């Protein structure tokens with residue numbers, strides 16, 4: 382929430398970002414001001430369709446209404462600190478928040494879609510071993526307006542000037558910021574705002590069982606992707622400390638219930654790490670726990686993170702792992718790691734930036 386300043390430089394009442402409001406909430410504000418719902422819809426269209434955040438430039442609104450808006454709201458609090466473009470077309474954004482925390486966003490163009498990868502928290506409390514986001518600890522949940530700013534800034538600044546799909550999997554655990562995530566998705570999905578179809582929106586979780594159970598009751602057609610990364614508790618707990626709270630067997634049972642309740646498929650993400658989870662024994666265990674489950678598995682060779690000492694396995698080991706799953710009747714896709722030249726692994730750009738800042742100070 383920003384602060385208004387008086388002409389004398391005094392701090393006045395906090396100002397809300399207008400993107401914290403749904404269209405109906407904005408209409409309610411306009412009605413309380415004695416303004417029409419039509420004007421609220423115009424403002425919404427300026428922000429989400431024309432990507433214009435400056436109230437002063439909303440030329441079809443009266444001058445008094447523009448001034449009223451500027452006095453009551455801010456629009457846009459994120460600052461683009463870095464924008465890197467990979468040789469493979471992946472674009473990485475480093476954003477500064479008003480309280481100086483940093484978050485990342487990624488744009489991935491592939492297979493006729495342009496996917497925006499959205500952060501949901503500054504930092505992360507879950508400390509997965511292969512992820513740089515957890516290394517700097519957890520700072521705070523992102524607000525609805527900040528997540529929507531990520532979407533709007535990336536869609537207006539990326540080379541393709543639009544995003545067709547969203548995946549909530551940047552820094553942070555989406556289901557750990559549940560209410561803000563749901564509101565962000567509803568605005569992104571709304572035809573009067575961004576109009577991104579629910580089936581083009583993916584929530585990627587490290588396996589928060591109560592969050593998955595709650596999501597099943599939302600009636601949303603979104604995609605669910607669960608980071609599994611190991612088929613047994615010992616390996617998974619070493620890779621993902623969250624497994625000590627939500628172990629493999631309970632997680633898989635929860636995902637099976639999710640599929641029964643929603644009639645939607647679940648995708649399991651499995652990052653292949655050399656010497657940790659990529660041998661044929663692990664492939665066999667994975668096939669066993671997923672037997673009879675209508676699901677998909679995405680295999681992704683890990684992005685090397687020097688600070689964490691993780692490396693992907695060799696080509697042959699990757700292909701043998703995939704082949705073992707295919708033979709067990711599992712629907713499996715081998716994904717390429719993207720944007721390695723622009724530190725696209727989760728949290729790496731932010732980590733590098735924090736390290737540079739520390740060295741400089």
Ligand code: SF4
Pocket residue numbers: 505506507508509512513514515551552553554587727
């Ligand atoms: S992989 Fe996701 S849940 Fe795990 S530490 Fe990184 S951001 Fe957090």
